[in-house]
Amino acid sequence: MTEEEILESVSKIEVREGVHRTIKSYALRDSTLDEERRRILLANFERYGAVFKDEPTDMHALFNDPSKDVIIEIGFGMGSSTQLIARDRDEYNYLGLEVYLNGYVKLMRDVAKMGLDNIRLMRFNAVDVLERMVPDSSIKGFHIFFPDPWQKKRHHKRRLIQPAFVHLLTQKLVPGGYIYAVTDWEEYAEWMMEVFSSEPGLINPAGAGSYSAPIPWRPETKFERKGLEKEHVIRELWFERPLEG
Numbered sequence: 001m002t003e004e005e006i007l008e009s010v011s012k013i014e015v016r017e018g019v020h021r022t023i024k025s026y027a028l029r030d031s032t033l034d035e036e037r038r039r040i041l042l043a044n045f046e047r048y049g050a051v052f053k054d055e056p057t058d059m060h061a062l063f064n065d066p067s068k069d070v071i072i073e074i075g076f077g078m079g080s081s082t083q084l085i086a087r088d089r090d091e092y093n094y095l096g097l098e099v100y101l102n103g104y105v106k107l108m109r110d111v112a113k114m115g116l117d118n119i120r121l122m123r124f125n126a127v128d129v130l131e132r133m134v135p136d137s138s139i140k141g142f143h144i145f146f147p148d149p150w151q152k153k154r155h156h157k158r159r160l161i162q163p164a165f166v167h168l169l170t171q172k173l174v175p176g177g178y179i180y181a182v183t184d185w186e187e188y189a190e191w192m193m194e195v196f197s198s199e200p201g202l203i204n205p206a207g208a209g210s211y212s213a214p215i216p217w218r219p220e221t222k223f224e225r226k227g228l229e230k231e232h233v234i235r236e237l238w239f240e241r242p243l244e245g
């Protein structure tokens with residue numbers, strides 16, 4: 001890809017921009033590229049970037065080893081846990097989705113330094129990626145760590161976890177695939193439990209209405225530390241699409 005194509009591919013982050021804007025689950029923070037970030041992006045995009053396509057696309061083919069199952073992380077932030085999970089659970093390929101440009105470039109720099117070869121990063125609205133690009137029954141797992149809780153009642157409609165979105169995630173899972181979500185916001189945890197539990201295509205291995213025991217391979221993130229400092233309880237939700245038969 002040319003430099004212009006790379007810069008173009010990270011500058012558009014949703015399908016419907018402008019007047020037909022849909023409800024957004026994110027508030028876009030600083031999205032300018034300074035010289036240093038531009039350099040990091042251009043140097044590493046071929047190896048670690050992924051470009052949104054507005055058509056069903058073989059997600060396995062994005063990776064160096066297409067035989068590995070694909071896990072998608074939605075909203076990786078600065079990517080501190082993403083890179084450790086990709087390093088330590090390297091039997092999977094990881095596609096990280098994030099709209100926050102600084103976080104996107106930071107994780108790209110980090111994974112390049114580590115030399116990982118099982119991760120790709122796309123700067124695009126995850127809702128569009130799931131709706132338009134990811135084929136059904138193709139993804140092994142979704143990681144959603146500390147999604148924005150949108151605390152005020154009038155903002156609840158901006159929450160990522162909504163019945164329609166969870167239904168979409170479920171359709172994208174392979175049989176036996178999982179959705180793993182974590183939050184430190186008690187009321188959002190209860191909301192998520194209700195939404196996941198109401199999705200007929202999912203089961204809760206922990207038992208109806210129960211949170212999962214902490215998953216040992218998930219490292220702590222910045223948002224988690226902040227929550228713990230405020231003495232918030234960390235809630236983990238693990239749901240699966242049952243194996244057929």
Ligand SMILES: C[S@@+](CC[C@H](N)C(=O)[O-])C[C@H]1O[C@@H](n2cnc3c(N)ncnc32)[C@H](O)[C@@H]1O
Pocket residue numbers: 025026027074075076077078079097098099100103124125126127144145146147148160221222223224
């Ligand atoms: C509260 S942060 C948590 C970041 C990280 N997972 C952590 O635990 O530190 C939530 C992140 O999700 C991202 N996000 C929210 N909605 C998104 C969407 N529809 N597509 C991609 N990223 C999204 C935001 O930009 C933000 O960086």
